[in-house]
Amino acid sequence: MKAIAYQTAHALTAEVGLQDIDLPVPRPEGRELLIEVQAVSVNPVDTKIRNGVNAPDGAWKVLGWDATGVVTAVGPQVSLFKVGDRVWYAGDISRQGSNAQYQTVDERIVGRMPSSLDFAAAAALPLTAITAWEMLFDRLQIARSPTPSGQQLLIIGAAGGVGSVMIQLARQLTGLTIIATASRPETQQWVQDLGAHHVIDHRLPLSEELQRIGIPQVTHIVSLNQTEQHLPQILESIAPQGHFGLIDDPRVLDVMPFKRKSVAIHWELMFTRSLYQTADMIEQHHLLNAVADLIDQGVLRTTVNEQFGVINAENLRRAHALLESGRAQGKIVLAGF
DSSP states (O other): OEEEEESSOOOTTOSSOSEEEEOOOOOOOTTEEEEEEEEEEEOHHHHHHHHHOOOOTTOOEEOOOOEEEEEEEEOTTOOSOOTTOEEEEOOOTTSOOSSBSEEEEEGGGEEEOOTTSOHHHHHTSHHHHHHHHIIIIIISOOOOOOSOOSOEEEEETTTSHHHHHHHHHHHHHOOOEEEEEOOSHHHHHHHHHHTOSEEEOTTSOHHHHHHHTTOOOEEEEEEOSOHHHHHHHHHHHEEEEEEEEEOSOOSOOOOGGGGGGTOEEEEOOTTHHHHHTOTTTTHHHHHHHHHHHHHHTTSSOOOEEEEOOSSSHHHHHHHHHHHHHTOOOSEEEEEOO
């Protein structure tokens, strides 16, 4: 099968990096599905692993943790899917990724693909939808009710993949007042169109921007990037007994200043359930099916913003470069081989 892979961690400027190669087609075991990949999207996790994780000696590392495809074979213990089903998933970071024609994935972290979307449009959503859903409803424990709650959600870095889904979920399924940060006119318009009640500029002090819109403190803050840079303003802007969630990787996270306000701090990594084979691992299957239903009902929309052509090394390098520039809006997808 065709695949895009590398052997040594590298920056995009390396002479030998992501390459078009051939690998054996894997065989599904246990509760695994063998999926013929139709489309993928690119996430910051791809660039982080490419920059920092070597493949085992003599082996190849296949990136990609966002895909849509068709089930072509099933393991002996599979009960949720059958051959021919159209599916979407983010996968397991401890295993080979989706930048290949075929991939094996545990059925408990796979959902049915929305029937109203094509493979490319759907591929933009699995990882970000899981991350946003788990942060809102599993970590922050926000009530799923559209009744106004008197609470606020500040999303820092809201124009990216996770933020683009989180805005929609929060607007459609909760009673929160949603404040999104974005710094460019096009990204500010993007987050407003997705449902943010207010848009502020994260290049300016967040506390001053919140004062400008008449909301001096917020009950919930989710930081999706540059947390270390924004931490002092997060501390100033969060209400006493508030909730702070993050998904990125600050080199230092001093939580002691939050003690005075009794702020609860929540990490979200959507790979935790698959990494540790948790007892509730199947919740990602249910979650993806719920999101598919919301899309087919017209409640949520795809967040694809760039289509980079077929799945090959050249196009993936272009996608990685755009992500690393910090100027990506929504999601980048590639489709077909």
